[in-house]
Amino acid sequence: MSAESPAQIGFQPVRPVRAYQRVAEQIEDRILAGELPPGSRLPAERELVRQFDVGRSTIREALRVLQSSGLIRSRPGDPLGAEVLGVSPDTLSHALGRLARSHLSSPAELIQFRMVLDAESYRLAARLHTEEDLRRLTELADTMGECVSRDPHDPHAFSEADAQFHRVVAEASGNALLALCARAVHDAVVGAIEGELVRAERDGDAGEWMRRSVVHHREILAALRGADGARAARLGREALFEHYAPHLPEPDRKRLRAALD
Amino acid sequence: MSAESPAQIGFQPVRPVRAYQRVAEQIEDRILAGELPPGSRLPAERELVRQFDVGRSTIREALRVLQSSGLIRSRPGDPLGAEVLGVSPDTLSHALGRLARSHLSSPAELIQFRMVLDAESYRLAARLHTEEDLRRLTELADTMGECVSRDPHDPHAFSEADAQFHRVVAEASGNALLALCARAVHDAVVGAIEGELVRAERDGDAGEWMRRSVVHHREILAALRGADGARAARLGREALFEHYAPHLPEPDRKRLRAALD
DNA sequence: GCAATCAACTGGTCTGACCAGTCGCCTGGC
DNA sequence: GCCAGGCGACTGGTCAGACCAGTTGATTGC
Numbered sequence: 001m002s003a004e005s006p007a008q009i010g011f012q013p014v015r016p017v018r019a020y021q022r023v024a025e026q027i028e029d030r031i032l033a034g035e036l037p038p039g040s041r042l043p044a045e046r047e048l049v050r051q052f053d054v055g056r057s058t059i060r061e062a063l064r065v066l067q068s069s070g071l072i073r074s075r076p077g078d079p080l081g082a083e084v085l086g087v088s089p090d091t092l093s094h095a096l097g098r099l100a101r102s103h104l105s106s107p108a109e110l111i112q113f114r115m116v117l118d119a120e121s122y123r124l125a126a127r128l129h130t131e132e133d134l135r136r137l138t139e140l141a142d143t144m145g146e147c148v149s150r151d152p153h154d155p156h157a158f159s160e161a162d163a164q165f166h167r168v169v170a171e172a173s174g175n176a177l178l179a180l181c182a183r184a185v186h187d188a189v190v191g192a193i194e195g196e197l198v199r200a201e202r203d204g205d206a207g208e209w210m211r212r213s214v215v216h217h218r219e220i221l222a223a224l225r226g227a228d229g230a231r232a233a234r235l236g237r238e239a240l241f242e243h244y245a246p247h248l249p250e251p252d253r254k255r256l257r258a259a260l261d
Numbered sequence: 262m263s264a265e266s267p268a269q270i271g272f273q274p275v276r277p278v279r280a281y282q283r284v285a286e287q288i289e290d291r292i293l294a295g296e297l298p299p300g301s302r303l304p305a306e307r308e309l310v311r312q313f314d315v316g317r318s319t320i321r322e323a324l325r326v327l328q329s330s331g332l333i334r335s336r337p338g339d340p341l342g343a344e345v346l347g348v349s350p351d352t353l354s355h356a357l358g359r360l361a362r363s364h365l366s367s368p369a370e371l372i373q374f375r376m377v378l379d380a381e382s383y384r385l386a387a388r389l390h391t392e393e394d395l396r397r398l399t400e401l402a403d404t405m406g407e408c409v410s411r412d413p414h415d416p417h418a419f420s421e422a423d424a425q426f427h428r429v430v431a432e433a434s435g436n437a438l439l440a441l442c443a444r445a446v447h448d449a450v451v452g453a454i455e456g457e458l459v460r461a462e463r464d465g466d467a468g469e470w471m472r473r474s475v476v477h478h479r480e481i482l483a484a485l486r487g488a489d490g491a492r493a494a495r496l497g498r499e500a501l502f503e504h505y506a507p508h509l510p511e512p513d514r515k516r517l518r519a520a521l522d
Numbered sequence: 523g524c525a526a527t528c529a530a531c532t533g534g535t536c537t538g539a540c541c542a543g544t545c546g547c548c549t550g551g552c
Numbered sequence: 553g554c555c556a557g558g559c560g561a562c563t564g565g566t567c568a569g570a571c572c573a574g575t576t577g578a579t580t581g582c
Contacts, residue, residue: 317537
């Protein structure tokens, strides 16, 4: 890029930058730089009006943008001002959820994507886990077992422990980005497929798949303990496939099978 | 969930929903449902004021939210009103870029994540590619070869063809979601590491890594043609590792190596 | 000591205004 | 007849000021 003609050097097309954008950028930069840590408060809107020397609507539009990005949260009547939330995976979840709802991708793709992310979490976690991770995972698997042996079953607590299990594995992978994405996809899947799950529970075979799921999780845990990443990854993929495939039409199922490896 | 005490059934905490949220939701739903396809136009703000029967600031805050989500784009003076862009991966890119810039994740994690996504793209693409995909990939590999054999090198066109290559592979994987995420991560990596790359180019070994990269891409292409997903995935991981590892400190490099498999 | 009240905030919304930019029409000169 | 220029009639961006409902904390009354 060092060989451009002199006439083209130094000048770039200038696009108008809106006032609310500059306000939002300044605040976002402070948040990302850590100067406004999560939990801290922004000044009140009318105070920001004075500091930035713009109208209140400009301030409000900037705050709306930040809020829709999940960086801040505001509450009417709060004398402390808007609360800084910091970077969170919620934006990712939202964006993924939107993609999942749009014609751009199908539920099957969402599930396949989750198979990929989960499997890679397992693979990495098998190498990098700590004893503490294993302890927590064992505990969660036990919790899941209790939920299924209890009468009546407690599918809510079960799902909670299940989600927690995946979250711990993702964190054990040592890659926060992977963990955040895996969580976002997990949330999106749950949000998109929830209706199916409820129906399946009502069909009465809830105990059956919960039991199978517990077995799966224990096998995965054993593979993690043995540092067998490939096996853990394969087991994770199979578990997801078995769980979701029955609810999908054949073409989708075939595509999902391609991700089984 | 069917066994709750009667007193807890039927009532859920009602949280106030802001007017701008309802406006934004209505418009977003129409866009996601395809009733407002990309390229179509929203009514003018003052017309929306009439239709939704709210103040203009409410309309504007709703439009700001949609705009920051990348769903619409507005331009001053446009008599046609805001343009509908539809769901795009830009939001994902933004969110990932923010995560990459925040203290929550490091460049190494970003690269590792890209290794994961690319490798899985290869694995799936090896199974599901079409002849047309192979033709385009061959063409792009040739283009990359030309860029490197040209004198002087054309690193810009090279990077462009490289990005295109990855994009075609991701699309050949048959999973649009995976493709979008891979592209978003690619963009985030490029955005985050660009400074490093420029430095490397200036160091004069540009020709060398470009040549190696071409070889890598041809090997991957051969693996894809042979439907050898595992091999393609491994090659893809190695290519990224070789490219980025030299620019990282040792601890990060070690962690990246864990993703090599 | 405690509960009800009140005043001073907050964010959410509306109104009305002005500006600069953009477009389409319309008119004037060629 | 054609085209350039200008003139509205729009657009979105911004500002100012107002009101409302909700929150909070001090004050008041018991």
